[in-house]
Amino acid sequence: MADFDLGTGRDDVQLRFREDEQASIAAVTVDSFLDQTDAEAVRIEPGDDARDLLPHLARLRLVEVNFPSYTDGRGYSAARLLREHGYTGELRAVGDVLVDQLRYMRRCGFDAFAPERPLDEADAAAALERYDHVYQAAADEAVPIWNLRHG
Amino acid sequence: MYKYDHYDQAMVDARVEEFRDQARRRLEGKLTEDQFKPLRLQNGLYLQLHAYMLRVAIPYGTLSSMQMHALADIADKYDRGYGHFTTRQNIQYNWIKLEDAADILADLAKVEMHAIQTSGNCIRNISSDQYAGAAADEVVDPRPYAELLRQWSTFHPEFAYLPRKFKIAVIASEKDRAAMRLHDIGINIVKNDAGELGASFYVGGGMGRTPMIAPLIRDFVPLNQMVTYAEACLRVYNRHGRRDNKYKARIKILVHEMGAEEYARQVEEEFAHLLDQGVEPPFAELERIRSFFQPPEFGTGLTEKADRSDPDFALWIDRNCSPHKAPGYVSAAISLKPVGGIPGDATAAQMHLMAELAKGYSFDECRVTHAQNIILPHVEIGRLHELWTKLDEAGLGTANLDNIGDIIACPGLDYCSLANARSIPVSQKISERFASNGKGELLGELKLKISGCINACGHHHAGHIGILGVDRKGTENYQLLLGGSEAEDVSLAKITGPGFNEDGIVDAIETVADLYLERREDGERFLDTYRRLGMDPFKEALYG
Ligand code: HEM
Ligand code: SF4
Numbered sequence: 216m217a218d219f220d221l222g223t224g225r226d227d228v229q230l231r232f233r234e235d236e237q238a239s240i241a242a243v244t245v246d247s248f249l250d251q252t253d254a255e256a257v258r259i260e261p262g263d264d265a266r267d268l269l270p271h272l273a274r275l276r277l278v279e280v281n282f283p284s285y286t287d288g289r290g291y292s293a294a295r296l297l298r299e300h301g302y303t304g305e306l307r308a309v310g311d312v313l314v315d316q317l318r319y320m321r322r323c324g325f326d327a328f329a330p331e332r333p334l335d336e337a338d339a340a341a342a343l344e345r346y347d348h349v350y351q352a353a354a355d356e357a358v359p360i361w362n363l364r365h366g
Numbered sequence: 367m368y369k370y371d372h373y374d375q376a377m378v379d380a381r382v383e384e385f386r387d388q389a390r391r392r393l394e395g396k397l398t399e400d401q402f403k404p405l406r407l408q409n410g411l412y413l414q415l416h417a418y419m420l421r422v423a424i425p426y427g428t429l430s431s432m433q434m435h436a437l438a439d440i441a442d443k444y445d446r447g448y449g450h451f452t453t454r455q456n457i458q459y460n461w462i463k464l465e466d467a468a469d470i471l472a473d474l475a476k477v478e479m480h481a482i483q484t485s486g487n488c489i490r491n492i493s494s495d496q497y498a499g500a501a502a503d504e505v506v507d508p509r510p511y512a513e514l515l516r517q518w519s520t521f522h523p524e525f526a527y528l529p530r531k532f533k534i535a536v537i538a539s540e541k542d543r544a545a546m547r548l549h550d551i552g553i554n555i556v557k558n559d560a561g562e563l564g565a566s567f568y569v570g571g572g573m574g575r576t577p578m579i580a581p582l583i584r585d586f587v588p589l590n591q592m593v594t595y596a597e598a599c600l601r602v603y604n605r606h607g608r609r610d611n612k613y614k615a616r617i618k619i620l621v622h623e624m625g626a627e628e629y630a631r632q633v634e635e636e637f638a639h640l641l642d643q644g645v646e647p648p649f650a651e652l653e654r655i656r657s658f659f660q661p662p663e664f665g666t667g668l669t670e671k672a673d674r675s676d677p678d679f680a681l682w683i684d685r686n687c688s689p690h691k692a693p694g695y696v697s698a699a700i701s702l703k704p705v706g707g708i709p710g711d712a713t714a715a716q717m718h719l720m721a722e723l724a725k726g727y728s729f730d731e732c733r734v735t736h737a738q739n740i741i742l743p744h745v746e747i748g749r750l751h752e753l754w755t756k757l758d759e760a761g762l763g764t765a766n767l768d769n770i771g772d773i774i775a776c777p778g779l780d781y782c783s784l785a786n787a788r789s790i791p792v793s794q795k796i797s798e799r800f801a802s803n804g805k806g807e808l809l810g811e812l813k814l815k816i817s818g819c820i821n822a823c824g825h826h827h828a829g830h831i832g833i834l835g836v837d838r839k840g841t842e843n844y845q846l847l848l849g850g851s852e853a854e855d856v857s858l859a860k861i862t863g864p865g866f867n868e869d870g871i872v873d874a875i876e877t878v879a880d881l882y883l884e885r886r887e888d889g890e891r892f893l894d895t896y897r898r899l900g901m902d903p904f905k906e907a908l909y910g
Binding site for chain 1: 371373374376377380383384387388391396401404405487517518519520521522523524525526527528529593601604605609639643644645647648650651654
């Protein structure tokens with residue numbers, strides 16, 4: 216079966232927060248991923264149910280989550296769910312990814328970004344460093360303020 | 367009252383700088399208006415008909431006198447000398463310049479205030495009972511739970527781009543003074559048979575074009591799991607709420623279409639999973655927050671009787687004061703509904719005065735109510751006359767709480783770009799009519815609520831009498847609704863029939879009010895009589 220390559224190429228990844236070598240594999244749709252036994256990369260659209268992937272996390276090396284529009288926030292839940300269930304591979308946000316969403320995306324477990332339109336790197340760095348602390352737990356390592364208070 | 371520590375302060379300070387930076391990028395053309403819009407909205411900045419409007423969060427409606435002074439200063443410095451208190455216990459400024467917005471946020475941060483998440487499709491400011499910590503009937507002070515949820519929801523990374531805005535109210539008594547079941551999530555803090563505190567969760571209420579009363583989803587969530595349960599409620603909504611149609615995107619539609627039972631089942635599933643994810647705050651945090659809401663040092667041996675020899679004063683006590691848990695005290699309402707005034711508006715001078723009075727008479731605290739009034743929560747009965755005299759001199763002594771003159775009205779066509787009709791002039795006419803014919807006082811409790819369009823910002827669905835502005839062939843027309851309530855006897859109002867023009871609607875209100883006066887039985891409020899008689903006699907009187 217010839218899979219249409221939906222994925223972003225290596226070159227499209229503008230920001231990456233992983234130590235490992237970037238995998239150069241093509242992501243397939245969730246449906247076609249579920250049909251195969253050897254696919255290692257998948258692309259989640261907003262309407263897909265990330266839970267369908269949970270039985271297959273071990274073989275996944277790359278999950279792309281598409282944001283056709285930054286206003287559709289389903290991808291944040293998808294990302295966090297995958298991390299909560301133990302996915303440790305690359306989690307890449309693609310599509311309408313903007314500077315002011317980066318921090319929330321990082322907190323939900325994204326560790327690579329392939330924005331449709333390249334971001335101003337200085338603005339992106341500033342946005343990621345703006346806040347020293349967080350109020351609540353998410354999929355990152357940040358310790359919530361209420362734990363710091365009662366440390 | 368809650369006080370920021372260095373963590374809270376750093377958060378709001380960083381927010382000011384972030385907004386400055388976003389505004390700069392907008393001006394440099396790095397952000398389109400479309401991209402800037404959700405960012406400014408998450409900072410409470412709306413574009414209205416004539417200018418920008420800034421909405422400032424007043425968490426659970428509680429303000430110190432210092433904060434009230436600061437709000438007055440902002441009205442003077444950046445607006446036209448007044449502010450508008452809203453049905454979500456916030457304050458709005460209607461004449462703001464974009465260039466000033468970051469400076470205003472900086473001024474707010476100095477008094478531990480902000481405009482974070484006061485608009486946009488995120489978790490909004492959390493509202494509560496305006497008599498919290500004072501009400502004779504409360505189980506506990508609900509505000510510590512609201513504060514805990516405030517922190518949890520602030521910059522929540524997963525829930526910043528929900529299908530639609532999300533409003534949470536927290537109360538802790540059987541009487542509902544916060545329209546709890548008309549919120550996306552309504553939480554009632556209750557005691558179980560074992561005497562333990564927990565949270566009842568009602569999910570999927572709301573007004574707007576499809577009003578719904580929130581069903582009970584879980585009757586008792588232990589306090590040490592409350593945040594986790596809220597997280598589960600939101601996640602199910604974020605994943606499954608409709609995004610294809612903005613008018614069907616609120617959680618009420620999801621709960622309705624899915625069924626409350628199925629929604630509850632999915633929440634339970636998510637909740638079971640999240641309990642292992644460590645999202646719940648340490649219980650010590652709740653205790654830390656509670657320590658800020660300890661009752662003030664009430665006096666003892668105080669008089670419990672006021673001198674009622676002045677009839678105007680006696681009337682004000684009867685109308686505007688409510689029972690307090692401490693002997694010798696009451697909570698006193700400052701009506702922002704003078705006869706013929708703009709509901710919820712206060713001048714900077716009035717705000718300064720209310721701040722001073724909060725300091726002098728109410729342990730430095732005041733509250734904003736969802737009915738757009740101000741409460742001084744803890745006032746000694748023996749000092750009420752003194753207080754009332756000062757209020758009256760400043761035009762703040764109107765005795766009409768929950769009466770027909772205490773109208774909730776949205777900004778309507780005078781300010782709002784979505785409006786079909788004007789709300790404010792209609793409310794002014796009604797308030798004048800019932801003041802001059804003397805029936806206002808006779809009618810007793812009668813909650814009247816006006817919205818200038820179907821979005822229902824003025825809560826017309828929940829009015830004992832509701833008015834909805836519609837556009838009829840290019841002219842303003844007003845539909846009349848009867849029988850709604852936002853309180854513990856919550857119900858949705860029904861439309862009487864064909865609408866009326868601006869003068870016609872004022873006459874129509876008088877017609878239904880007269881019918882009530884004629885037909886009421888012992889102790890019945892307007893709402894009770896309506897419920898007993900049904901719609902027919904009212905229709906008959908209106909349309910003959
Ligand atoms: C003038 C600018 C305003 C605009 C453009 C506006 C817009 C809207 C819209 C579109 C909705 C419907 C949301 C939905 O059903 O999804 C809504 C609901 C609401 N608005 Fe406003 N509004 C404005 C001012 C206000 C003010 C001043 C208040 C408070 C006094 C307010 C309080 C509310 C409330 C309580 C609701 C109902 C919430 C619910 O559906 O549960 N709004 N508004
Ligand atoms: S009800 Fe309609 S007219 Fe009134 S403020 Fe809301 S959107 Fe505007």
